[in-house]
Amino acid sequence: MSHHIVDFKNVSFRYPDGTEALRGINFRITHGESVGVVGANGAGKSTLLQHMNGCLMPTSGTVTIGDLTLTRKTRREIRRKVGIIFQNPDDQLFMPTVFDDVAFGPLNLGMDEESVRERVRKALSMVHSLDLRDKPPHHLSSGQKSAVAIASVMAMEPDILAMDEPAANLDPKSRRSLITLLKSFRHSKIIASHDLDLILDVCQRCIVIRDGTVVADGPSAEILTNRTLLEENNLELPLSFQRR
Amino acid sequence: MTFDTLYFDIGRLDRLSYRDTFVHHLDPRAKVIATMLFLFTVISFPKYEVVALVPFFLFPVLLMTIGEIPVWFIFKKVMLVSPFTIFIGIFNPLLDTGTVAVVSGIPVSAGFISLLSILLKFTLTISVALLLIATTSFSGVCHALRRLGFPALFVSQLLFLYRYLFVLMEEAMRIIRARDMRSFGSRGTGMKVSVRLIGILFLRTVDRAERIYYAMLSRGFQGDIPSLKKYHIASIDLAFMATTIAFLVVFRFFRVTEGIGRVVQGLFA
Secondary structure, eight states, rough: OOOEEEEEEEEEEOTSSEEEEEEEEEEEOEEEOEEEEEOSSSSSSHHHHTTTTTTTSSSSEEEETEEEEEEEEEEEHHHHHHHOOOOOHHHHOSSSSSSHHHHHHHHHTTHHHHHHHHHHHHHHHTOOOGGGGTTTTGGGGGGHHHHHHHHHHHHHHEEEEESTTTTTOOOOHHHHHHHHHHOOOOOOEEEEOSHHHHHHHHHHEEEEEEEEEEEEEEHHHHHHHHHHHHHHHTOOOOOOGGGO | OOOHHHHHHHHHHHHHHOOSSSSHHHHHHHHHHHHHHHHHHHTTTTTTTOOGGGGGHHHHHHHHHTTTTTHHHHHHHHHHHHHHHHHHTHHHHHHHOOOOEEEETTEEHHHHHHHHHHHHHHHHHHHHHHHHHHHHHHHHHHHHHHHHOOHHHHHHHHHHHHHHHHHHHHHHHHHHHHHHHHHHHHOOOHHHHHHHHHHHHHHHHHHHHHHHHHHHHHTTTTTTTTOOOOOOHHHHHHHHHHHHHHHHHHHSOOOOOHHHHHHHHHOOO
16 A cells, blocks of 8 residues: 555657657655646646546657556556546546446446445445436536546545546535545545635745746645745736735 | 427437336247247238238337327327338329229229238338337347347347437537527528538547547446346246237138128128
């Protein structure tokens, strides 16, 4: 259990159209750490997250999850360890009912019926959405969709959780309960977001990326109070620091 | 009917399947098989057959009544798709002009009979197909097909078609609204713009498909969509299928309408 480590070494990625999205990214996240990834639009945050479980493969450099190096062969194994929650819950919820959707992962892991039901029940009650069990995803509100999307990933019991803009589309109350929820997870977490207050609340460490490189990496309390650094990256001080 | 109301109406068929009646409780596989047999039987009639088709309405009417499905709702849906069939048969009376009967002095051409037959077959098949979904839910039908041995790829395609129909329509609705807000009068709503909008919709769909595929891979997708629901064929399902088959055989091979007519004539004679 002591090696839920994410290690990016010199990771570069170029999209087929020639856009260089990542240029030599380096960082290492140790067991149980929560890390926020911030940066301007188009800085490469989402691309970075998609490297965590091999949706994208680095053009050069290596990604290591635990003791496995990401290759086409280890991809499937790595996907069990890393749960990614994508930005748009509509992309994440593809099954006809909430229950089927949350059960999709565990069933693919080849679990038997009883344990699948148990997992689904646990995951849904974790996000307080057990009542939504039999609803089709297209009849849910955005907040409910996000909650179910999280449950669908949690049901796989991943070691590491990666989230892309988890609080986008959420009303303040849902956002608050998401923050409480995230704080209660003891997983290693990587959260890409523009919501700096959320990062400040949930993550002890923060990485700033610009044009596909890491420009700052340190404790959130330091980085998110550095006005010049933030403004250079199209960001601003978290609202909680802006009160005069 | 505008695009918006059409969109909000489409979820209704789905919601009808949440009801709790005898028909809803039948095993989806039994209903799928019964529906297929029904469709094949109706289609198997020759093209001038009208009278023998009428008794088949008993099946949808029973389903509708026991399943508590509103008649108007199904009727409207049938009307919505009817232009396709009407165009298939509309020229029959002109092409097939041989007189087959004379009703109160007006000659009836064979084409009219075949048009009527096409319309009856169409109404029967479409309404029963709609009723199958309204009493089983689309996903129920898909899982039943999978259990009956249909290929996994085909079934997952169907499931996705249904799941993303709503998302696609929302996407289209947003694009159309954005266009309408910035086009004044007939400007900007012409063919040329619409063609481009469809192109954009297509590109967005491709992007989305890729994101969905990533999300599926992230959760261990290996080519088949698993399902937990265990269905058990109960004796009630077998009874339902047996009754349906008996009903179909009798109505297909015996002249039921004629028989009823004789009995009624006998009563009055």
